[in-house]
């Protein structure tokens with residue numbers, strides 16, 4: 258490996274050994290940048306890579322909140338402003354019990370390249386808390402969000418840092434967070450957060466954007482293979498906001514999600530999630546209890562396999578992991594390779610371990626697409642929400658959807674072109690890393706060293 262790359266990677270592994278998800282993503286990205294680093298000796302001279310793997314700023318804060326029984330709790334909150342070279346920091350907030358520095362930094366690092374790929378002026382950031390939203394009442398969530406924003410508000414702003422949702426943070430949480438920001442600042446700066454409700458500056462299509470964008474990207478891959486989405490059967494893991502968007506867009510385009518998995522097992526619906534009624538039921542089921550998808554099988558009389566994931570099933574054409582990081586390890590990757598499926602389209606942030614990803618990429622007969630490109634439509638439409646807030650207008654659903662569609666086409670084309678430029682063939686994983694990196698690298702080099 259290139260000596261400079263090797264030394265940067267070794268440094269990250271040594272300093273941040275306990276942040277294993279962060280080390281994983283740095284290794285994944287850096288190893289695919291080798292041809293670019295070889296072609297640009299000036300990057301080493303400016304120590305560009307060591308600057309890129311270190312967040313510009315990151316802070317931790319305490320969040321206290323009172324439960325409905327009058328008992329007080331202490332959680333930790335974070336915001337990592339990873340890279341602001343191409344725009345205001347931008348990225349979601351994750352509220353989940355297992356959140357810690359390693360997860361926030363992995364997401365912030367990925368976000369930097371993803372946001373660059375959108376072609377829009379947004380830097381990379383991520384934040385969150387180890388607060389566990391499961392089983393909390395609305396009032397508890399409100400108090401938590403108010404306390405979280407009280408700690409965060411002075412460090413963000415429409416031109417500084419624009420948080421949004423991620424796991425555990427949806428429309429309800431964004432509403433409470435925005436209300437507290439407005440109360441503290443005394444100004445109506447709705448561009449400070451995205452994923453807002455429509456009554457106070459949200460964008461049409463933002464809830465669907467990640468899933469829709471993933472399917473638009475998939476269409477480009479299929480087109481490249483002289484294949485068509487019509488009639489395709491898709492297996493996904495997860496049936497959250499993103500999975501739901503995939504199901505909906507797949508249905509509109511004549512494909513169908515025939516398998517989906519939740520924490521309790523997987524569903525096999527041979528007809529697919531093919532009606533508005535089924536889609537609405539999934540929303541309802543998730544709101545009642547996000548840990549169980551079995552009720553879908555009971556309601557529609559289809560198969561439910563408890564305790565298993567759907568990787569390895571043979572009667573599908575496309576796999577789309579859309580749940581959580583490291584969902585697919587070597588064990589699942591081997592099943593996927595043996596299933597004969599041709600398309601492996603990552604959707605959740607880093608859903609595949611590095612060994613599993615490299616194994617699938619090395620197979621040759623499976624096309625692998627990386628999450629930082631495939632799921633970029635979510636943050637892309639967040640950036641469109643920022644544009645609408647800046648001009649104090651809101652666009653029609655058709656207008657947003659059309660912009661999202663062309664954004665996803667560009668991301669696919671630019672990734673493919675970047676891989677091609679370095680003689681890597683149709684390598685969408687390396688291509689996304691290279692295309693995302695090039696813009697940030699260029700902006701950093703132009704702005705001087707700091």
Ligand code: 2IT
Nearest residue numbers: 348349421422423636639
């Ligand atoms: O992972 C992601 O790209 C998001 N959670 C969306 C971030 C955003 O700012 O919309």
